[in-house]
Amino acid sequence: PMNGVLGMTEMLLATALTEAQRNYTTLVKRSGEHLLVIINDILDFSKIEAGKLAIEYINFNLWDLLDDIHNVYTPQAAGKGIGFDFDIANDIPVAICGDPNRLRQIMANLLGNAIKFTEQGRILARVRVAGEDTQSVMLRFEVHDTGIGISREARTRLFEAFSQADDSTTRRYGGTGLGLAISKQLVELMGGAIGVDNAPKQGSIFWFTVSFDKRRVDPDAPGHRQSGLEGLRVLVIDEQEKSREDLAQQLQAWRAGADSAASAAAGYERLLSAARAGRPYDAAVLDMELTHTSGLALAASIKADAGARATHLVLVSPERLAADPVQRRAAGVAYQLVKPARAADLYACLAACAARLYGAAAPAPAFVPAPAVGRRRDEGRGRGGG
Structure with a gap:
């Protein structure tokens, strides 16, 4: 039903409206989007509590996913006048096997919080290899911000359900307090851990690790090579x-x-x-x-x-x-x-x-007519869950 409401508001906004009508409709749309996030959080948390949430294992392109995330959150950060950079290590694999949608959800929670609680400065998302063997790779994701920071006491309960740093956080920023609790459960289901540290000067560093299988290729397949570009x-x-x-x-x-x-x-x-x-x-x-x-x-x-x-x-x-x-x-x-x-x-x-x-199978690239996303390399919150 909520998707229907949001769809109708999109159609309404595409019609001829007075300035007041457009403002009212935009408010309805934003409120609906916020309510949909809350509903989805509650549904996900209910599934997790009931042991009914399953992690998928599918092949996907990690770099494409990270580029998509960068494209989504760059305008949001720019809208608040804060910087947003991605720092991805050169040895991060392109093709892996795991649950891309849940990885996207975890990153969305952390980046959404970082933007929400940062009034000035910058946000930096980092991805590093934390460990690997012949079958799998453990990746570490970090979100650095220059926001309001988190007290030691608040950090102890930050990943609990319906928890936020204090009541003023809910009043000022909204949210259910479920985002980080859900992220913690998802990370653990994916074989990793999650935590938060205070940044050296200001703000916080949220981090999590997740284990992925390395994408398997049939060695007997025509044109097989150990890596898509190996030997090129x-x-x-x-x-x-x-x-x-x-x-x-x-x-x-x-x-x-x-x-x-x-x-x-x-x-x-x-x-x-x-x-x-x-x-x-x-x-x-x-x-x-x-x-x-x-x-x-x-x-x-x-x-x-x-x-x-x-x-x-x-x-x-x-x-x-x-x-x-x-x-x-x-x-x-x-x-x-x-x-x-x-x-x-x-x-x-x-x-x-x-x-x-x-003669190996490979994606067919298209001509890229618009500026592509850049990426920084080798750089050196009274929070709720969303």
Whole structure:
């Protein structure tokens, strides 16, 4: 019923309304959304208490999920004038097996709280590998904020049902006090733990660990390779040293072979030398903004060489310099990404290159016409549950 109410308010907002009518309808919609969250919290908690909530085990792309979360909460943080960054370690696996919806729910509770209780400063979400073996990987997720902080006494009851730091929290911020209790139960069902620490200067650090199975691949399947990019030889051509290093680290984390060149001339010569030696690069990632030339012009030169033209080319450019499909095809560019490129999109492009070379199944990436989500790397609440 609530979804029906919200759907009708959406339709009503799409009609011609007076300013007062639009304000009233918007208030109804927001109140309905808040009520739906409360209803879902109570239903989830009831299922958990009755032992009826099951954790799913399905294959999913973790990087895509994290990018989706970043896209959802960046506007919310910006609306309050606070920063929001994601810091994802390079060795985080792309493909894992677990429950993506419950992981999303836990992150939503922690990030929603962080935004709710932070009036100024920034929020940082971190993901790290806490441990792994041949079958599984334990990931640690952290949400750092510069909010109001939590007293030692309040922390002891924070993950209890219907608990908030104090009565004023409920009056000021609302919520059922169930979000963190549900998150705790979900984390434990997924083989992990959850907690909160005070940040060194201000605010809090909520963290949790969750165990995931590594995605299994049939070793007898046609075109099977141990990793989607394992053994793929990639050359990065970029004049910015930091960009070259970041890309090389990411490629190595994906088990691809990564070399780099600091100029168009050096990159071109390296590609030709590899081709003449009978070991051409499988793919090359070209920066659009190069001195004395462009990534697009460099791509055309590479494709004009009989030995090097077998190398698949990925062009990375700012939106204002993005080449149209006709230009890309003419220059021999296989895929184009817009800066700052999502790791998931780069992986998809290179996996498609690997699929062409080795016949393995891979996602088919699309041209990315709009700015992709950036991600910070290697950086260093009188709360209720939602």
